[in-house]
Amino acid sequence: MSIAQNPLLGPMKNSMGNFTVYSYHGMNIVRSKAFTIKDPKSDKQLAVRERITILASTYRALSRTIRLGFPECSEEKSPQNMFVSVNFRTAFRKTPAGEVISYPRMLISQGSLPGVNVLEAGIVDDGMAVRYETDLLSDDLSPNDELIACALLTTGELLITRQIRGYETVGTILLEYPALHSGDITCCYVFARSWDGKKASDSVYVEVKE
Numbered sequence: 001m002s003i004a005q006n007p008l009l010g011p012m013k014n015s016m017g018n019f020t021v022y023s024y025h026g027m028n029i030v031r032s033k034a035f036t037i038k039d040p041k042s043d044k045q046l047a048v049r050e051r052i053t054i055l056a057s058t059y060r061a062l063s064r065t066i067r068l069g070f071p072e073c074s075e076e077k078s079p080q081n082m083f084v085s086v087n088f089r090t091a092f093r094k095t096p097a098g099e100v101i102s103y104p105r106m107l108i109s110q111g112s113l114p115g116v117n118v119l120e121a122g123i124v125d126d127g128m129a130v131r132y133e134t135d136l137l138s139d140d141l142s143p144n145d146e147l148i149a150c151a152l153l154t155t156g157e158l159l160i161t162r163q164i165r166g167y168e169t170v171g172t173i174l175l176e177y178p179a180l181h182s183g184d185i186t187c188c189y190v191f192a193r194s195w196d197g198k199k200a201s202d203s204v205y206v207e208v209k210e
Helices: 043-066 079-087
Strands: 012-016 019-024 027-032 092-095 098-101 117-124 127-133 146-153 158-164 170-176 185-193
Touching: 043 079, 043 098, 043 146, 043 158, 127 146, 127 185, 146 170, 158 170
Parallel strands: none
Antiparallel strands: 012 019, 019 027, 092 098, 117 127, 127 170, 146 158, 146 185
């Protein structure tokens, strides 16, 4: 049964027949479920499903940073929706075993801020250090902007550091993890968020040197 405060305008929820209704940002959303489900399992359809499955797994591993990386998406799209949308066609490479994520092509953030100019990244005693240019000559950037660095380890652990951009010409952001080796890192990214959290930059894939 569908429940509504007002048959035309009030918030609605639950199901009736093959319809499911719910309220989202003040709008009544109605979805219909097909009476007959067609599942031909064509090569193209299976390829789409494979990519969606891979992206869903990757999102779960990196969700804490991806949720910060798409502040400019519309109200109708969640950070997860945006992550899948921007990576579905471009973030894959073919292998003999099938398609896999190409981490250098993948974006975990997207937006209108200029990208972070990473100078180098390497292993230090306390973990991994990433050096970057602050680029404060750009009118679009502020020393109070937030930089976010993350590294997904082969163990499944996710390292995250958040800090302000700063005033110095070159800054360093440290991902703390003692006894870390470059071979322990599956992927690493850096991106920026504006001081008010309303904008972000495209993420930059970081190559880590031992």
